[in-house]
Amino acid sequence: xxxxxxxxxxxxxxxxxxxxxxxxxxxxxxFLATVTMAVDRKKFRTCDQTxxxxxxxxxxxxxxxxxxxxxxxxxxxxxxxDEYVKGPTASVMADLVAHSNGDVKHxxxxxxxxxxxxxxxxxxxxxxxxxxxxxxxxxxxVRPTYDAEVLNVEEMVGASDVKEVPCSDWMKAMVSPHSExxxxxxxYAGDRFGLMLLSEPYMEIHLxxxxxxxxxxxxxxxSLLYFEQGQDFKVMNDQDVDIQRKLTVEEDGESNDDRHGxxxxxxxxxxxxxxxxxxxxxxxxxxxxxxxxNGNEYTDGMFEEKFQEHVDSxxxxxxxxxxxxxxxxxxxxxxxxxxxxxxxxKTTLGDGAEYKEPYRLYNLDVFExxxxxxxxxxxxxxxxxxxxxxxxxxxxxxxPTETFVDVVDLNDSANxxxxxxxxxxxxxxxxxxxxxxxxxxxxxxxxxxxxxxGRLELPPIFALGYHQCRWNYKDERDVYEVHGKFExxxxxxxxxxxxxxxxxxxRYFTWDNRYFPNPxxxxxxLSKQGRRMVTIIDPHIKRDxxxxxxxxxxKLGLYIKKNDGKSDYxxxxxxxxxxxxxxxxxxxxxxxxxQFAYSKYEGSTSSLFTWNDMNEPSVFNxxxxxxxxxxxxxxxxxxxxxxxxxxxxxxxxxxxxxxLRNENKNxxxxxxxxxxxxxxxxxxxxxxxxxxxxxxHLAIAAPMLLSLNVGGLSFVGADxxxxxxxxxxxxMTRW
Numbered sequence: 001x002x003x004x005x006x007x008x009x010x011x012x013x014x015x016x017x018x019x020x021x022x023x024x025x026x027x028x029x030x031f032l033a034t035v036t037m038a039v040d041r042k043k044f045r046t047c048d049q050t051x052x053x054x055x056x057x058x059x060x061x062x063x064x065x066x067x068x069x070x071x072x073x074x075x076x077x078x079x080x081x082d083e084y085v086k087g088p089t090a091s092v093m094a095d096l097v098a099h100s101n102g103d104v105k106h107x108x109x110x111x112x113x114x115x116x117x118x119x120x121x122x123x124x125x126x127x128x129x130x131x132x133x134x135x136x137x138x139x140x141x142v143r144p145t146y147d148a149e150v151l152n153v154e155e156m157v158g159a160s161d162v163k164e165v166p167c168s169d170w171m172k173a174m175v176s177p178h179s180e181x182x183x184x185x186x187x188y189a190g191d192r193f194g195l196m197l198l199s200e201p202y203m204e205i206h207l208x209x210x211x212x213x214x215x216x217x218x219x220x221x222x223s224l225l226y227f228e229q230g231q232d233f234k235v236m237n238d239q240d241v242d243i244q245r246k247l248t249v250e251e252d253g254e255s256n257d258d259r260h261g262x263x264x265x266x267x268x269x270x271x272x273x274x275x276x277x278x279x280x281x282x283x284x285x286x287x288x289x290x291x292x293x294n295g296n297e298y299t300d301g302m303f304e305e306k307f308q309e310h311v312d313s314x315x316x317x318x319x320x321x322x323x324x325x326x327x328x329x330x331x332x333x334x335x336x337x338x339x340x341x342x343x344x345x346k347t348t349l350g351d352g353a354e355y356k357e358p359y360r361l362y363n364l365d366v367f368e369x370x371x372x373x374x375x376x377x378x379x380x381x382x383x384x385x386x387x388x389x390x391x392x393x394x395x396x397x398x399x400p401t402e403t404f405v406d407v408v409d410l411n412d413s414a415n416x417x418x419x420x421x422x423x424x425x426x427x428x429x430x431x432x433x434x435x436x437x438x439x440x441x442x443x444x445x446x447x448x449x450x451x452x453x454g455r456l457e458l459p460p461i462f463a464l465g466y467h468q469c470r471w472n473y474k475d476e477r478d479v480y481e482v483h484g485k486f487e488x489x490x491x492x493x494x495x496x497x498x499x500x501x502x503x504x505x506x507r508y509f510t511w512d513n514r515y516f517p518n519p520x521x522x523x524x525x526l527s528k529q530g531r532r533m534v535t536i537i538d539p540h541i542k543r544d545x546x547x548x549x550x551x552x553x554x555k556l557g558l559y560i561k562k563n564d565g566k567s568d569y570x571x572x573x574x575x576x577x578x579x580x581x582x583x584x585x586x587x588x589x590x591x592x593x594x595q596f597a598y599s600k601y602e603g604s605t606s607s608l609f610t611w612n613d614m615n616e617p618s619v620f621n622x623x624x625x626x627x628x629x630x631x632x633x634x635x636x637x638x639x640x641x642x643x644x645x646x647x648x649x650x651x652x653x654x655x656x657x658x659x660l661r662n663e664n665k666n667x668x669x670x671x672x673x674x675x676x677x678x679x680x681x682x683x684x685x686x687x688x689x690x691x692x693x694x695x696x697h698l699a700i701a702a703p704m705l706l707s708l709n710v711g712g713l714s715f716v717g718a719d720x721x722x723x724x725x726x727x728x729x730x731x732m733t734r735w
Contacts, residue, residue, distance in 0.1 A: 039370050042308075043272050044624050047358055051301025052228075052320035053404045056426040057358070059298055061226045065096040065113065067199035070184055072164060082130060086147035088158030090116035092186060096129065096203060101223075111229050115203075117195065119159040119188040122451045123444070125195050127205060127219065129321075129432035131229060143319070143431050144637045146400060146645060149584065150679045152454040159188040171196060174215045174328075175206050193438050207436050209391065215328045216393045216438055217386075224324040224424055227432060230317025268572045268620030272367075310623035313563055313630045316638075319429040325395050326410070327386035328420040335384040335394070336361065336405055337707040338377040338676075338688070340369055340700055345384070348374065349424075350408045358404040358426070363644050363675050365618035365625045368690070368724065371700050378616055378689045379676035380644045381711035383449070384423050391440040396452065397425050398433040400644040400677060429640055449712055454682040456714050460668040462532050463685070463715075465494030469534075472501040475515035476522050483526060496526065497534040497611065506575035507547045508537045509595055511603045519603035527607040534672070535604075538614040539583070539650045542575035549595065553581060558588045560639070563630040571619035571627060580617055581650075582633045584642050589653035596657030606662065609670040610654050615647035616675045647675020648683070655683040676713065685715040693722030698735050 047053040072092050096113040111131065118126035133142055147153065167183035175196065177183040182200040187193070192211055198204040205219040260274060260282065267275040274282040305312045327333065333345040336359045346354035361380035369377060382397040384405070397403070406424040435452055439445040468486070473479055479496060486493050504510040511519050523533050541550050541559075553559060559568040559579045568579050582588050598604055619627050629640035651673040658669035671684035680686060688704050691697045701718040708716040720735050721727045727735065 039366055039368050039375070040272070044364065044366065044375060045307055047360075047404055049307065050402070050404075050428075051305050052318065052402075052428050053358070053426050054297055054301075055318075056224075056226055056320065056322050056404075056424075057406070060101050061224065062101060063098040063227075064101050064202040064223055065098055065225060066201065067115065067197060067203050068095045068097055070094040070197065070199065072162070072186075075158065075160065082128075082133065082145075083142060084145040084147055085128070086151060087153040087156040088118055088120065090128070091119050091158070091162045091188075092117035092197075094197070094199075095132075099202075113227055117186065117197070119162050119186065119195070120451065121157045121159050121189060122448045123189040123193055123438045124448050124452060125188070125193070125207065125436045125438075127432070127434045127436070129225075129227065131227075141316070143429070144635070144641050145398075145431055145433060146584075146642065149645060149649060150398070150400075150453065150677070152450070152452055152679070155451040157451075161190065162186055162188045165194070167196065170213050171206075171208060171215075175204070175218070175221075195436075207393075207438060209438060209440060212390070212440070214391060214440075216391065216440075217395060217436055218326040218328065219434065219436075220323050221326055221418075222324040222422070222424075224322060225432075226320055226322035226426070228318040228320045230319060267576060272620055272622075272625045274621075307623055310628060312623075312628065312640075315563075315630070320427060321399070321430060321432045322424065322426040323432065323434070324422055324424045325384070325434075326418065326420055326422045327393065328418060329390075330386040330388050330421045331409075331411060332388070333384055333386055333407060333421050333423065334710045335381070335707065337381050337711040337713075338379045338704070339375070339707070340371045340373050340377065340704060341707075342372075343703040343706040343710070345407050347409050348406045351412060353408075358406040358424075361403040361405070361644065362624075363616040363626075363647055363677075365614065365616050366689075367625070368692075371696055378674045379647065379680070379686065381676070381678045381708075381713070382425075383678060383711050385445065385710055386421060387442070392442045392445050393439045394437040394445050394449065395423070396435040396437065396449065396678065397427070398435060398678075399425075399427040399430040400642055401428045401430045401640055402643065403427040429638075446712065453679040453712060456681045457683075458668065459685070459715060460670050462494045462530075463670045466492055467495040467497060467534075468493050469497035469499075471499040473498055474501055476518065479522055480525070483529075483531070487529075493531065495532045495534055495609075497536075499536050500538075500574055502535060505542065505544075507542050507544065507549070509549060509601045516603075520605055523605045523607050527605070532607045532609060532670075534609045534611050534670070536611045536613055537654065538574065538612065539617055539646075540571065540573035540575060540578035540580060540614065540619075543570065543577045543579055550579065553579070553591075556591065557634070558582060558585075558591060560627070561632045561634075563628070563632060563638075565632050565636060569627065569631050572621040573614060573618060580619075580627065583646060583649035583653055584637070585634045588634070589649065589656065592650075592653040593657035593660050596654070596661045598661060601661075606667065610658060610672075612647075612651050612654055612671060612673040612675075615650045615673060617646050617650075644677050647673060648677040648680045651676070651680060651683045678712065681713050681715070685717070686713050687716065688718040690723045691719050693725035693727040693731065695731060697722055698731065 047057055073090055094115045096115050098112050113129050114132050116128045165185050165187045167185050177198050178200045182198055184197045186195045194208045194210050196206040202223050204221050207216045209216055263276040265274045302318045304314050334343060339359060348355045348358045355374050357374045359374045360376040361382055362376040363378060363380055364376045366377055382399060382403055383394060385394040404426045408422040410418055410420050410422055437445050437448045500506050502516055504512050526533060541553060543550060545551055558581050560582050562569050571578055616626055618625055622628060627639050631639040651671060655669045655671045673684060673686055674689055676686050705716050721732050
């Protein structure tokens with residue numbers, strides 16, 4: 001399902017046209033003067049500039065794991081309790097015993113792990129690996145995960161027919177187990193699927209279709225299971241390495257004052273560059289290539305990491321996880337949105353690799369993004385899908401931390417020993433939590449995916465119509481004039497949008513009374529003729545004690561904290577100095593939802609709907625135009641653990657607010673969001689952000705939208721006509 005959606009942050013007086021029809025949503029944004037797209041790459045990290053990705057990609061894991069003490073559990077038996085796990089309980093539990101990887105010379109400690117296997121009626125299997133939480137001397141904290149916030153727990157029904165069966169000869173011919181005793185198979189879902197657990201010499205997991213005798217997926221067949229635990233790295237046994245724990249800006253030889261030439265900073269723009277008191281702006285810098293602080297690319301960044309002038313304190317040390325997933329006999333992989341690239345994933349490693357960088361999943365506000373890139377964009381869905389003539393299967397890597405994914409074509413590798421496509425997953429933190437979706441048809445696969453991440457809610461009918469938007473309709477006169485022209489030319493439209501300038505000083509839930517003195521009358525005028533309106537509401541809150549939203553949020557303690565856990569975080573966005581609500585907290589989401597009540601959002605009516613922007617979250621003066629990773633939510637959990645969830649949870653709270661304001665009425669919400677994660681389909685529409693008015697961006701729109709569709713998002717779109725620049729008549733017509 002392709003839908004072309006809107007976004008518009010520009011000041012030209014031309015208008016946006018947005019046309020939505022079933023399965024096709026078309027939107028034309030307003031335009032800036034013609035510009036050349038050029039992302040400031042220095043503001044965004046590469047794998048080599050990211051310590052955990054560098055370790056995963058350039059070094060083998062310090063440990064390999066054998067499987068011991070495999071036992072099948074009774075239904076609803078909780079032997080290894082994890083407070084964050086929701087839904088069905090595990091069917092199988094085992095211990096993973098760490099062994100030194102003989103090729104690794106780092107000499108760090110090694111901790112054992114716990115393996116839990118879950119099986120669902122739908123055919124989905126879940127592989128979850130965690131530290132041994134029963135050993136407090138080894139594990140000081142339970143790693144937070146987010147089942148309650150993401151998973152569709154109500155539909156995750158555990159399989160009741162799980163049973164252990166012998167390894168058949170045809171299975172062993174495909175995977176060559178080390179010995180008969182090292183092979184265990186669990187059959188489930190009406191005896192349709194079998195999951196093989198190989199315990200020696202090292203853990204491997206293989207999924208089979210028992211009816212067709214196909215091998216569907218292999219996990220850790222290349223022994224790339226990474227599970228870093230900070231305590232393993234605190235003692236260096238055979239190296240004299242000085243981990244530099246306290247970094248300062250001055251170590252670069254350039255202080256912030258030097259960088260800005262002594263000029264007073266009065267703000268920042270969306271590209272992250274400073275705005276000075278004299279009206280000038282900071283210029284893009286040519287950065288010196290990063291070097292490793294102590295000359296060791298493996299250990300640098302483990303306990304404290306620096307990017308540009310920003311320092312990440314990393315109090316828990318290295319905590320990354322990763323693994324290899326192989327799709328045998330496959331030649332095509334899809335998914336991993338969002339990237340400005342082809343729908344079919346390209347290779348990132350191996351002979352003839354099409355990209356040098358792995359696909360990155362880390363929600364970011366990338367100003368003037370470029371094409372044919374693996375750079376992160378506004379949203380992230382860690383779902384990868386293999387499609388062949390015989391089957392469609394997928395893997396959902398349930399991890400909302402920063403993640404990189406390499407893609408390798410084993411069919412072109414003379415030394416691989418197998419045919420197929422390999423993906424290698426590298427995440428900064430969290431736990432190993434992998435869902436295998438066996439398909440075998442596309443319909444089957446997405447039915448399975450819906451049982452774990454939720455289903456698309458039907459949008460209101462008007463949302464499938466024609467939308468009109470630009471930045472910025474500056475007053476009610478503009479609204480009435482645009483509306484009148486549509487009437488004059490008898491040209492149908494359904495929705496008219498207002499950007500940030502309609503507010504009182506960029507205070508959301510307000511109107512600028514000088515230019516919008518009668519918002520209810522305005523909405524009613526359009527509503528009488530079947531039209532709705534949309535206003536923008538972003539997650540950054542202007543730090544003004546006279547602003548009701550900020551005053552109440554501060555009083556109730558609803559904001560994200562600095563890494564001291566006490567002070568409210570202060571970042572820069574459109575209103576200037578801003579605080580950011582903690583949408584990972586259910587009570588904060590409930591409070592936010594109540595702000596949409598007609599009695600609180602003064603000037604709103606039932607014909608007014610919402611646009612959520614800048615919710616990656618975007619912070620103009622933060623690292624990579626976002627928040628520092630060591631900030632804390634209200635539960636004391638670091639931002640790095642939930643970064644990719646923030647935009648979706650903001651989207652969710654807004655959608656729930658539009659439902660709550662019409663309590664006990666069957667009125668569907670409409671909320672457009674720029675940022676997303678797996679499960680965002682439940683809360684509204686998504687669009688692809690700030691594209692360019694060019695033929696190349698027209699060409700990339702369909703592949704990007706199809707990738708979002710692969711990720712389970714159907715109600716999606718791109719700016720028709722582009723956001724930056726002006727299309728000529730032919731480009732606009734073709735678009």
